[in-house]
Amino acid sequence: MADHDLTGFDRETFTHDGVRRRILRRGTGPAVIVMAEVPGITPKVLQFAQRVADIGCTVVLPVLFGTPGRDADPHHVGRLNAARYAGSTMRKVCVRKEFTALAIGKSSPVVTWLRALAAHEHERCGGPGVGAVGMCFTGGFALAMAVDDRLLAPVLSQPSLPLPITKRRAASIDISADELAVVRGRCERDGLQVMGLRFRSDRLVPDDRFAFLRRELGDAFTAVELSDEDANPQAAMAPHSVLTEHLIDEPGQPTRAALDEVLDLFRRRLLVGDQATGQATVQAADA
Numbered sequence: 630m631a632d633h634d635l636t637g638f639d640r641e642t643f644t645h646d647g648v649r650r651r652i653l654r655r656g657t658g659p660a661v662i663v664m665a666e667v668p669g670i671t672p673k674v675l676q677f678a679q680r681v682a683d684i685g686c687t688v689v690l691p692v693l694f695g696t697p698g699r700d701a702d703p704h705h706v707g708r709l710n711a712a713r714y715a716g717s718t719m720r721k722v723c724v725r726k727e728f729t730a731l732a733i734g735k736s737s738p739v740v741t742w743l744r745a746l747a748a749h750e751h752e753r754c755g756g757p758g759v760g761a762v763g764m765c766f767t768g769g770f771a772l773a774m775a776v777d778d779r780l781l782a783p784v785l786s787q788p789s790l791p792l793p794i795t796k797r798r799a800a801s802i803d804i805s806a807d808e809l810a811v812v813r814g815r816c817e818r819d820g821l822q823v824m825g826l827r828f829r830s831d832r833l834v835p836d837d838r839f840a841f842l843r844r845e846l847g848d849a850f851t852a853v854e855l856s857d858e859d860a861n862p863q864a865a866m867a868p869h870s871v872l873t874e875h876l877i878d879e880p881g882q883p884t885r886a887a888l889d890e891v892l893d894l895f896r897r898r899l900l901v902g903d904q905a906t907g908q909a910t911v912q913a914a915d916a
Contacts (some may be wrong), residue, residue, distance in 0.1 A: 631672075631698045631700055631705065632672070632698050632699055633671075633672040633675050633697075633698035633700070633772045635675075635697060635698050635738055636715075637655055637679075638653040638655045638675070638678075638690075638904060639653065639654045639655065639737075640653060640656060641653075641693070641799075643745075643746050643749060645741075645742050645746065645749075646741070646742070646745070648689055648742055650691055650692055650693070650742070651691075651692040651693065651697070651778045652690060652691050652746070652876045653670065653675075653689070653692070653697060654687060654689045654690070655678060655679070655686065655687070655688050656681070656682030656685070656688050656778040657663045657684075657685070657686055657689045657754075657780055658685040658686045658687055658754065658756065658758070658899075659686055659687065659751075659754055659755065659756025659757065659758065659759065659786045659895075659899040660685070660686065660688075660689055660745060660747070660750035660751060660753070660756070660759045660761070661681050661686045661688050661689070661759065661761065661762065661782075661895060661899070662689050662690075662691065662743065662750065662759065662761040662762045662771075662774075663677065663678050663681065663688055663689070663690045663691070663762045664690075664691065664694065664708065664743070664745055664759075664761070664762065664764065664767035664770055665690065665694075665695070665767065665769070666764035666765035666766060666767065666786075666787075666870060666873070667694065667695070667715060667718050667719055667722065667766050668691055668695045668699075668701050668714050668715045668717075668718040668820070669692070669693075669694050669695015669696060669697065669699065669701075670692065670695065670696070670697040670698065670717070670720060671695075671698075671699065671700060671702075671873070672698065672700055672871055673733060673873040673874060673876075674690070674764070675690075675698065675868075676688055676873075677762075677872050677873055677876075677888075679890065680888065681760075681762075681892070681895065683685055684892050684895060684896060684900070685900055685914045686760070686841070686895055686899060686900070687748050687750070687754045687900075688820065689746070691743065691746060691788065693739065693767065694718050694721060694722050695714075695718050695835075699714070701714055701715060702827055702865060702874075703865040704863070704865060705772055708826070708865070711865070714894060720769060720889055722766065725757065726738065726742040727742075728766070729790065729791070729803055730766075730790055730791065730792055731791050731792055731794070731798070732791060732795065732803070732807055733791055733797060733798055733801050734801065734804075734806050735803065735805055736769075736773040736803060736804050736805045736808055737769075737773070737790075738769065739770070739899045740770050740774060743761075744774050744777050744780075746781055747759045747761065747774060747777065747779055747780060748777065750765065751779045756899055756900075757875050757898070757899060758778075758780065758781035758782075758898070758899065759779050759780060759781065759782075759899075760782035760783075760784070760894070761774050761775075761780055761782070761783050761784065762784040762786060762891070763784070763785055763786065763788065763870065764787060764788050764870065765786070765788070765789045765833070765869070766789055766790060767816070768785045768786055768787055768788025768789060768834075769785060769788045769802045769803040769804055770788070770803075771783040771785050771791050772785055772788070772802065772804050772809075772812060772823060772830070772890055773803070773804045773805075773808055775815065775821065775842055776808045776811040776812060778815070778819070778855040778915070780833070780896050781821070781898040781899060782824075782895050782897075782898040782899060783823050783824070784824045784825075784826070784891050784894065785802075785823065785825040785842075786826045786827075786870075786871050786872050786891075787826060787828070787831060787833065787834050787869055787870060787871060788802055788803075788826050788827075788834060788838065789833040790802070790803040790827065791803055792833070792914075793832070793833065793834075793835050793837075794822060795840065796837070797900070799835040799837045799838060799848075800835075800837035800838065800840070801838070801841055802838060802841065802842050803840065806835065807842035809845060811848075812846070813845060813846060816846050816847070816849035817849075820849075821849060822849055822851060822894065822898070823842070823846055823849055823850050823851070823908070824850075824853065824890065824891065824894055825839060825842055825850060825852050825853065826852075826853040826854075826855075826871040826891075827839065827852075827853075827855070827871065828854075828855050828856070828857060828859070828860060828868035828869060828871065828875070829835075829854050829855065829856060829857075830856075830857050830867070830868060831867075831868060831869050831894035833869065834869075838905055839852050839854070848902065851888045851890075852869070853871070853890055855868070855871065855883050855884065855887065856883075859877075859882070859883035859884055859897075859916040860873070860875040860877075861875045861876060861884070862879045871884060871887050871888075872884075872888055872891065876888060
């Protein structure tokens, strides 16, 4: 797979509170914000975005780091080039104040900008609300975005922050206690459903993190947990990226089933079953 030239994706910008970032967008219908994993919006992230657009949603990808469309697969660009790109991106991300890599009980400041983007896209695209997918470094962002009633379908794919270098960090996720309480209230009051995906062996997403989410959100948290043998064996890294690098996009494959569960969540919450409930919730929030 070569670099993606972004054909089929519109290139725009969005500004909130003086911060201007590039975004890519494709499709029509209710918006789904897709936040890429490190090193950025790779061709495989764009393939996932295409699948979201194909079901009848507008997929919106904020450029938070990296070069959009750049291939980072070591099989294609070489291990040294891939490592340099990923390492360079990670170093830049870790020193930026808008991202919180280690702090416990704290949401990354960039989430405020992402909530504003989601609100803007809801107004622009219509529908009952907005979906969001975070991956790896951005996985927990989708949860913190859900304090806004417009966010109806949060998906946490291999949420890796805070980096689980201690037991306490492993048994938490990057959201403040106050914001987590708001999300929990939405789950209890409005029937919000939160989906999480991971490979069980993934050291970046330990068992204790999903146990924490089950404890805090109860039945509102749907965990999709996969075995190593479910991962694409052609991937260059250990099982981690459920929806992109380790996806085997074939019927009957567990990772394909996980992808289908994500798409079905968007269909239920944004396109069909929960439209009336979702719209009422948003209208109440705006009143």
